[in-house]
Amino acid sequence: MNNLNYVPPKIWQSDGRKTDLNQPTSGSRYELELPVGKHPLQLYSLATPNGQKVAILLEELLALGFQEAEYDAWLIKISEGQQFSSGFVEINPNAKIPALVDNSQNPPLKVFESGSILLYLAERFKAFIPTDTIGRTQCLNWLFWQIGSGPSIGSLGHFYSFAPIKIEYAINRFAMETKRLLDVLNQHLAKHEYLAGTEYSIADIAAFPWYGSIVNGWIYSANDFLNVDEYKHVKRWADVILARPAVQRGRMVNRISGDLRLQLHERHDADDFETKTQDKLF
Secondary structure, eight states, rough: OOTOOOOOOOOOOOOTTTTTTOOOOOOOSSSSOOOOOOEEEEEOOOOSHHHHHHHHHHHHHHHHHTGGEEEEEEEEEGGGGGGGGGHHHHHHOOOOOOEEETTTTSSSSSEEHHHHHHHHHHHHHOOOSSSSSHHHHHHHHHHHHHHHHHHHHHHIIIIIISSSSOHHHHHHHHHHHHHHHHHHHHHHHTTTTTTSSSSOOOOHHIIIIIIIHHHHTTSSTOOTTTTGGGGGGHHHHHHHHHTTTHHHHHHHHHBOOSOGGGGBOOOOSTTTTHOOOOHHHH
């Protein structure tokens, strides 16, 4: 694995075992029907940055009084391969969290990819997306910017924190790109309150779990390595968003690590945040 003289073969073949989570093939690996709760919206997720996006938006919609945004949030443990169950793959053939089913539609509507879910919910409830052409376009510009930039940050996280060996080239490559992205965001936020201008939107909801986590040191423990204190406008923006109660609740949904008081493995009712966090159950 740590061969500096590695020459790629003419045709790549996996040397992994069939029991490994990462495989070069798609499709379900075992049969399992997913649970369905009482609310129209069923969220199947984990509180990764991508998973947090949808829970945050749902909590924001509920805070605005949209009762049709009530939802059940079911935990998908990706380290155990639950995303490869037949029930989950039926919703998302790409086998990635988050995935949403809207049972108020006939037939039930399956929505996957975090950006698609955010856009679907914003358009359905006509909230957190500007209605004018200029504002809407700006919102979508930054929404898709985040979707495109997420893999670079994730790649830094993999090579910096999780890879079995430290590869200087890979770490330098993705550290440079992550810092470039942080600078793009920092320069934009020096002139704008939120990503789409003066209006908090799904663009902010998409970007915060990634960039807010980076500058606060919540993921990868790379905040010192990336010298995040130099991105003062990103930090200002992240502080403003974190102060929102709906954001605080959304970050708790399907969380299975960290402070037990902030872990709500499943969410089925609003009072679950007060009664069913892990510190209350043990």
